[in-house]
Amino acid sequence: MHPSYDKRWIEEYPDLGTAPVPTEPCLSPDYFRLEQERLFSKVWLKVGRVEDIPGPGDYFLQDLAICRTSVIMVRGTDDKIRGFHNVCMHRGNKLVWDHEACGTTGSFKCRFHGWTFATDGRLVAVPDQQMFYRLDREQLGLRPVAVDVWEGFIFINLDPAPSESLAEYLGEMGEHLAGFPYHDFPACYAYRAELKANWKVCLDAFSEAYHVLFVHGATIGSANFSRENPMSHPIDVRLYPRHRSAVIYGNPAHVPGPTGKVAAQFGFTSMERGVGMESLPSHINPERRRDFNFDLNAIFPNFMIHVRPGEYFTHQFWPLSPDRTVWEGRDYLPRARNAGERFSQEYSHLMRRNAWLEDTSTMEATFAGLTSGVLKNFMLSDPEILIRHSYKVLEDHVGFYRNGTTGEADIARR
Amino acid sequence: MPAASLPPSFADLEPYLRWALPTETARSQLRRDSRMSDLAQFYQAMLPRLPTILSHLNEFPLDAMPDAEVNLFRIGLSFAEVAPFVEQYDRTVIPLLFDERRFAPLHDPKEPGA
Numbered sequence: 001m002h003p004s005y006d007k008r009w010i011e012e013y014p015d016l017g018t019a020p021v022p023t024e025p026c027l028s029p030d031y032f033r034l035e036q037e038r039l040f041s042k043v044w045l046k047v048g049r050v051e052d053i054p055g056p057g058d059y060f061l062q063d064l065a066i067c068r069t070s071v072i073m074v075r076g077t078d079d080k081i082r083g084f085h086n087v088c089m090h091r092g093n094k095l096v097w098d099h100e101a102c103g104t105t106g107s108f109k110c111r112f113h114g115w116t117f118a119t120d121g122r123l124v125a126v127p128d129q130q131m132f133y134r135l136d137r138e139q140l141g142l143r144p145v146a147v148d149v150w151e152g153f154i155f156i157n158l159d160p161a162p163s164e165s166l167a168e169y170l171g172e173m174g175e176h177l178a179g180f181p182y183h184d185f186p187a188c189y190a191y192r193a194e195l196k197a198n199w200k201v202c203l204d205a206f207s208e209a210y211h212v213l214f215v216h217g218a219t220i221g222s223a224n225f226s227r228e229n230p231m232s233h234p235i236d237v238r239l240y241p242r243h244r245s246a247v248i249y250g251n252p253a254h255v256p257g258p259t260g261k262v263a264a265q266f267g268f269t270s271m272e273r274g275v276g277m278e279s280l281p282s283h284i285n286p287e288r289r290r291d292f293n294f295d296l297n298a299i300f301p302n303f304m305i306h307v308r309p310g311e312y313f314t315h316q317f318w319p320l321s322p323d324r325t326v327w328e329g330r331d332y333l334p335r336a337r338n339a340g341e342r343f344s345q346e347y348s349h350l351m352r353r354n355a356w357l358e359d360t361s362t363m364e365a366t367f368a369g370l371t372s373g374v375l376k377n378f379m380l381s382d383p384e385i386l387i388r389h390s391y392k393v394l395e396d397h398v399g400f401y402r403n404g405t406t407g408e409a410d411i412a413r414r
Numbered sequence: 415m416p417a418a419s420l421p422p423s424f425a426d427l428e429p430y431l432r433w434a435l436p437t438e439t440a441r442s443q444l445r446r447d448s449r450m451s452d453l454a455q456f457y458q459a460m461l462p463r464l465p466t467i468l469s470h471l472n473e474f475p476l477d478a479m480p481d482a483e484v485n486l487f488r489i490g491l492s493f494a495e496v497a498p499f500v501e502q503y504d505r506t507v508i509p510l511l512f513d514e515r516r517f518a519p520l521h522d523p524k525e526p527g528a
Contacts, residue, residue: 190520218502259497262464266472328520339471339479339487346494350438353517354498354508361512 007382009237013389016239020377021391023370025400026198032066032322034398039301040066043397044148044155044162044169046303046316047073051152051186052102053081057119060102061086063326066319067158071145072096072108076120081149083156084142089123090115095142108142117142150174152182153305170299173243177297179281180307185332189349192328193360197367199302199319200390202327205359205366206304206315207296207386209234209248215358219351223273224293226251231383235291239389242300246386247285250274250293259347267344268310268333270352276309298386300393310334313352323367329356420489421470421482427463430456433492434485437522441488441495442514450506457500460493 010018025031047062052073059074070086072095086094088110095108095117107124109116116125121142129135146157148166151174155166167174195202205211209232212224225232229249236247252274256264263269274290284307285292294308304315311333318326331349336342369375380388395401418431433456435441445453460467467490474483499506508514 188521191517192520193516193518219498219508221502257497257501258461259464259494259501262461262468263494265465266468336476338476339474339490340468342476342487343468343490343494346491347497350494351498357508357510357512357514357517360517361508361510365511 009382009385012237013239013385016385016388016392020379021388022377023375025391025394025398026200026367026370027322027373028400029322031398031400032198032319034400035301035319035394036066038399039394039397040064040319041158042163043301044157044166045301046153046155046299047071047083048154049152049182049188050081050149050154051183051188052154055104057104057106058102059096059105059119061096061098062156063098063318064158065321069158070094070096071156072142073147073154073156074105074119076118078120080120081147081154082119082121083145083147084117084121085145087143088112088115089117089140089142090126151178151180169242171242172240173245173297173299176238176245176283177305177307180284180312182312182332185312185334187333187335187345188330189333189345189353190328190330191353191356192326194320195325195327195360195363195367196323197325197363198322198370199317199325200394201367201370202317202325202360202363203298203302203304203315203390204387205363207298207390208384209246210381210383211359211362215362216355219355219358220271221254222251223254223271224248224250226253229291233383234296235289237385239385242393244298244300244386244389244393246296248293248296248306249291252290260351263344263347266340267336268341269344269348270308270311270331271348272310279309280307296386298390300390301397311348323371327360327363329353418485419482420486421480423470424463424467424486427459427486427489430459430489431485433496434488435492436488438491438495438519439522441492444492445495445499446507446514448506450504453496453506454500456493456496460489461497464490464493 052060053075056075056077059072061070061072063070072084072086075081086096088095090113093110093112095110107116107118114127118124123137123140146162148155150166212232232249234246235249238245250273254273256271260269260271264272277285277288284295294306297305302317306313313331316328331352333345336345420428471483471487
């Protein structure tokens with residue numbers, strides 16, 4: 001038997017156990033409510049990249065439906081990036097509306113009564129101010145949210161007093177992913193789709209390579225499996241207290257198709273395998289294995305950063321309700337210097353788009369199956385250990401199955 | 415809007431000028447609206463010329479190509495859209511339950527013309 005057929009990961013992480021994992025967290029409105037109260041309103045959430053708002057006055061809006069708010073992220077004239085609840089301090093109107101969700105501005109003026117806020121949040125103008133009683137503009141600045149930046153990724157925390165810094169929150173995962181040259185990949189090809197599925201069904205679908213042979217057989221073909229590793233087993237798995245990583249296998253003997261060959265001559269494509277390892281930071285694929293495809297990284301709770309030679313790509317899952325999720329996939333490539341490189345990027349990111357379309361097609365069907373109530377537990381294999389870890393970390397934060405928290409939950413049901 | 419022509423040495427590709435589209439949304443829509451035989455014909459005409467096309471376009475600045483080169487470049491980007499459907503799927507759409515029009519490309523320019 002080939003060594004890759006050993007059940008390796010449960011031996012490394014025996015505390016996770018081997019029991020089936022309940023499906024209830026994907027379905028229960030009560031679980032969703034606890035995710036809102038105890039998770040999404042308490043932890044650091046990635047909302048963008050510093051390149052998204054490069055100059056003073058540049059802003060974008062981030063919807064946070066699960067926390068019933070939206071946040072304006074804006075770079076001030078002092079170059080500092082700040083975040084504010086998108087709520088006018090007069091009567092509560094939204095300052096930035098969805099159709100103008102990004103842009104450049106000198107101030108935010110409410111279209112209800114004209115209250116105007118500077119990009120640093122100060123209330124700078126109140127029309128007809130003399131008609132108010134004891135109005136103190138100093139006290140009526142936009143309500144800020146905690147903001148921090150790691151490796152060019154902007155994070156926010158809706159907790160008015162976060163219990164830990166972003167660096168502490170990311171921990172070893174932050175150290176592992178530090179030093180990748182994210183700034184060298186400013187060309188972003190991005191997609192968004194609203195899916196009728198719980199956000200964890202979407203996250204789970206991107207957390208294992210077991211599906212690759214079946215879902216992506218035509219698209220990715222032999223690039224991600226081989227005679228040596230026919231089921232695309234992960235090369236490595238690293239589980240952190242909150243976050244988790246895996247090294248995804250790539251077939252070094254893969255030969256690109258006719259168009260992929262030309263694209264590879266004129267620039268970079270995501271379909272090349274076994275090359276470019278020397279461009280990675282020394283702690284990513286440290287042995288410079290040629291069967292390294294990409295380093296999969298899930299930052300708890302709803303963000304993934306995958307790094308590989310020549311690009312990185314991300315997924316994010318924004319819960320709207322127990323049964324609806326906004327998924328965003330982004331592929332980050334270098335700035336194309338000529339038409340040949342731009343063509344190669346187009347081919348490369350469209351191959352990734354096609355694979356993502358195949359992935360998302362499973363999510364709604366999976367969720368529809370779960371809503372039938374037939375499946376009470378997920379059976380998870382050893383290479384699906386990231387999913388097992390994900391539900392464990394989630395439950396650690398949410399506490400749905402802890403005695404006495406919900407009244408209806410029963411730990412014995414696990 | 416560039417005039418509907420191609421550089422002289424690529425005039426034989428003028429039957430495919432309808433593929434000179436400015437956005438991924440438009441290019442993928444035409445791919446979905448085409449017959450498989452049309453995609454295969456476009457693919458067969460373009461694949462052998464692709465290295466010559468890209469070498470020619472590389473002689474111009476990416477952001478300041480003449481109109482005829484812009485058309486040729488956009489046909490090239492359409493080829494990148496179409497090729498996987500010939501090489502891998504042999505269908506005009508990915509065989510899915512999912513309607514791919516629900517995937518919004520956030521990178522497409524708001525005003526077509528980029």
